[in-house]
Each structure stands twice: as C-alpha cells, then as structure tokens.
Amino acid sequence: MPRQLLLLLLGLSLSTYATEQEEQYEEVLNPSLHQQQNAKQAKEPTASQTGNPAAEIIDGDTGLPDPLDSIETVVAGAAETSEIAPEIAADSEAEAAWGALSLLNTELSPNSTATLDWYSGHLPGGFELATPVVVVHGKEPGPRVCLTAAIHGDEVNGVEIARRVVQNLKAEDLKGTIISIPVVNIDGLWRKDRYMSDRRDLNRAFPGDANGSTASRVAHSLFTSIIRHCDSVIDLHSGSMFRENISQLRADLTLPAVAELASHFGAIPVLQSIAPPGSLRGAATAAGIPTVVMEVGGPFTVDVSLVETGVKALRSYLSAIDMLPRSFFWSSPQPVFYASEWLRSRQGGILINKVTLGQRVNQGQLLGEISNPITDEVEMLYSPFDAVVLGRAQDQFVSAGYAVFNLGERRSIEDLEQQGEIIKQQVVEKNAEHMGLSKDNAKHSETNISSPAEQPAPPASSEEPPAESSATTLGEQTTPKPLPQGNEHE
Numbered sequence: 001m002p003r004q005l006l007l008l009l010l011g012l013s014l015s016t017y018a019t020e021q022e023e024q025y026e027e028v029l030n031p032s033l034h035q036q037q038n039a040k041q042a043k044e045p046t047a048s049q050t051g052n053p054a055a056e057i058i059d060g061d062t063g064l065p066d067p068l069d070s071i072e073t074v075v076a077g078a079a080e081t082s083e084i085a086p087e088i089a090a091d092s093e094a095e096a097a098w099g100a101l102s103l104l105n106t107e108l109s110p111n112s113t114a115t116l117d118w119y120s121g122h123l124p125g126g127f128e129l130a131t132p133v134v135v136v137h138g139k140e141p142g143p144r145v146c147l148t149a150a151i152h153g154d155e156v157n158g159v160e161i162a163r164r165v166v167q168n169l170k171a172e173d174l175k176g177t178i179i180s181i182p183v184v185n186i187d188g189l190w191r192k193d194r195y196m197s198d199r200r201d202l203n204r205a206f207p208g209d210a211n212g213s214t215a216s217r218v219a220h221s222l223f224t225s226i227i228r229h230c231d232s233v234i235d236l237h238s239g240s241m242f243r244e245n246i247s248q249l250r251a252d253l254t255l256p257a258v259a260e261l262a263s264h265f266g267a268i269p270v271l272q273s274i275a276p277p278g279s280l281r282g283a284a285t286a287a288g289i290p291t292v293v294m295e296v297g298g299p300f301t302v303d304v305s306l307v308e309t310g311v312k313a314l315r316s317y318l319s320a321i322d323m324l325p326r327s328f329f330w331s332s333p334q335p336v337f338y339a340s341e342w343l344r345s346r347q348g349g350i351l352i353n354k355v356t357l358g359q360r361v362n363q364g365q366l367l368g369e370i371s372n373p374i375t376d377e378v379e380m381l382y383s384p385f386d387a388v389v390l391g392r393a394q395d396q397f398v399s400a401g402y403a404v405f406n407l408g409e410r411r412s413i414e415d416l417e418q419q420g421e422i423i424k425q426q427v428v429e430k431n432a433e434h435m436g437l438s439k440d441n442a443k444h445s446e447t448n449i450s451s452p453a454e455q456p457a458p459p460a461s462s463e464e465p466p467a468e469s470s471a472t473t474l475g476e477q478t479t480p481k482p483l484p485q486g487n488e489h490e
C-alpha cells in the first residue's frame, strides 16, 4: 500500500531527525569532542597535559540549534539558586506548621503514604490515563524530595531504584516528604522508546508550554503540578543508544545549591556537567529547585548491582539531610569528583570492548577495538590519560564519530567549578557566533543575566570569564586543566 509506505517513511525520517537533534545538543554541551580531536591532531598525548581550554574547546564546526536561551536559563539559575541553599529551604519548611500536604488535588495528612494520579492530559488516543505518583508524607517536618524516573521510556534502572527506595519507607520514620514518579514517560515505556510518541525528547521540553508540542505540554503539566512543589529533585536516567554508565551523578557544580546537593550521596562519582537545554535538571534548577541527574547502567535492561549502588546513594542522601535516621549505608561517605571526556571512534565497524565499566585504566592502555567488516582494518582505541571508565558503548556496530568510552579523571570540586564557569562562557560565545552576534555581545548579555539589577554584582575575580587574549596564559596560571564534560545522554 503506497499510503502505508509513505507513513512508514515519514516515521523513519522523523526518528532520524530526533536522533540527529540529540547529537547536536550533545555537541554543544560536550566540547571534549573537539578537544579530543584537536589534542590528537596536535599530537598532545594526554588530556592532563593540555592546558589551554579556550583555545582547544572552541572549534566552531557544529550545526548548532539555538540553545542560547537555554544557556541563559542555566546562568540565570546560577544567580537564583545560589541564594537557596538546601538547609535554608529545609529550615523554612520546618518552621512552617507541619500539616497536610496538598498535591494533585489531594490533601495528605502527616504520617501517611498514598499513590496519587497525575493526568498530563496529553497522551495519544485522546483518553485520560493516570500516571502514578507515590507520596510518603512523613510524620515530622523536613524537606520535600522528588524522584523522577523513565523520563526516557527506555531507561528502566531508575524505575527500579525509585521502587526500592520508596517501598520500605515508613512515613513514621520519615522527616519530610518523598514524592516519587517512577514512570514519567508512560507513553515511551510502553513502546520501549526513549522518546514520546510525537518523536520528541521529553527531557528537552522543560519547563514546557501549555500550548506547545505534545512533549512540551506533558513537561509543563509535570513541572507545574509536581516539580514546583519539590525542594530538590533527583532525576534518574541510564545511558542511551546501547551505552552504559557506572552509577554516577551529573551535577552543575558551578551552582552552589547544586554542589551542596551533590555532596550528600556517599561515595558515588560526581561528574561536572552543564544541564542540556530543555532538560528537567536545567529547568528545575533555574526555578530555584536544585536538581541532579543520577545515571545508572544502560537502556532497556536492569543491572541489579548498579541499581543497588544507586539505591544506596539515594538512601545516603536521605540520611545525610536527616530525613531518615542516620545509618551505615555508605562506609566511605566522601563523593569523588570527576572531569569526564568521551573518546570517539575514527572509523565505523564492530566494536569489541577490552575494558569493563568502572575499571581503572592507564594512559596508553587498550580500551577497545573496532573492526571494519569490509576492509578488515582494525582501529585500536587507547586511553589518552590515566582514567576510570565511567561509561562505555556496549559491543555493537558503531559509526565513525560514535562516543565509545567516557573516561573520568579525578579532580577537586574547586577545579570543576572553575572549569564549569569557563565552559559556560565558551558555550555562550560560541552560540553568539552562530547567531551572528559579536563575542562582546555574548559577554555583555551574560553579565546582565548573572547579575540582575536587584542583585549585587558577583566579585569580578571569580565570576569574570577569561578574556580571549588571556587564553594562552590560562594554562600557566592556577586555572585547572581543561575540563571536558559529557551529557551522553541525560
């Protein structure tokens, strides 16, 4: 049938478009790609020896969308959230009389547990279908922590983590409230699909628009009816496109409230990462609700040991902020901070991994091989520096340029903060370039955003982005090594 064929082709082309869009965003927020390639071309052997972030990371060749607005949002979030430390939010919560929780047209009395219905009202078919929201409203006052999972319908580790965290939680032991949405994207989960049925990525649609696309309407509904009631959000994800991650947090450590939040999850690795435009993490943080992403494993499958690590980390957080009684969930409670960098394939072919997730590797160590099935040419992928394998592609057919290994290098949180600021400024400048604005304009507009009239201007020394001309001196000063960062793909 020609009509069916046409529909099929249309579906395929939309699917391709969605994936391409994803890659573009990833390029914007993952400047390590260029750094990596530049480093190779310049024959500089290790990332740790490259000392010039401005020169290496800016390499405008990507077909960028228009994320300038979103970047502004992130920067605006910096100004807003820096004033709302979680302790303060928790204190004001505690001061208020601890009474009924009003959520989704329901009044929940203290010391109760309930499953509420969230109707996004925008699922295909035109009928109403409830998305379950599990709420444990504690006996005593405390913060309101929200868990979201399966915003991407193919990412199920987070669903299991949310279930395990909430299932044995007794309201009488809890100070504060847990609001858990174990399956945000029911539409995608049914079809085992990352995206929504309108082929859009729900995690690029926040904070959403009541009159926008389907994804945007669902995002708006979630954001206004639930997320705005949270003091902090932990958004659970997994690797995409047959990639898997060791359990880890992605957090923008340049924002004090987010850095504070990220420091309470026990010994789980924390990666500096600017939120992708339209992500729940970016939108919630910009609205004054510190948010981190927890990445666990890969799509489609459940990895029990990684799930257990995620559960342990979340329980550590709830204990650390005194929502649960202090416990021994985590023997070594210090988080480990990483800069991370994706290593990409130069050629297409069959990838065979030679390292496992979480493995420590030395500079020059063989990580994997990619064999071209036609020419029999084999590409060997070696680690460019001493690293921990934080993420990797599963053995599969890859194309040239595929992100294969996410390699982490330990850093201090101060290093990562500084690097995050530099990268933000570079992204702003790069976007300005693509929009035909001068770099001066980009700097001017960013300054306006980060220090609105009613707020005191930040101290020039820490907030001022490096001048272009100072790029060559950066590496010689106390500025830490260049920080790439990966969002593949939150």
Ligand SMILES: [Zn+2]
Binding pocket: 151, 152, 155, 236, 237, 238, 489, 490
């Ligand atoms: Zn995801």
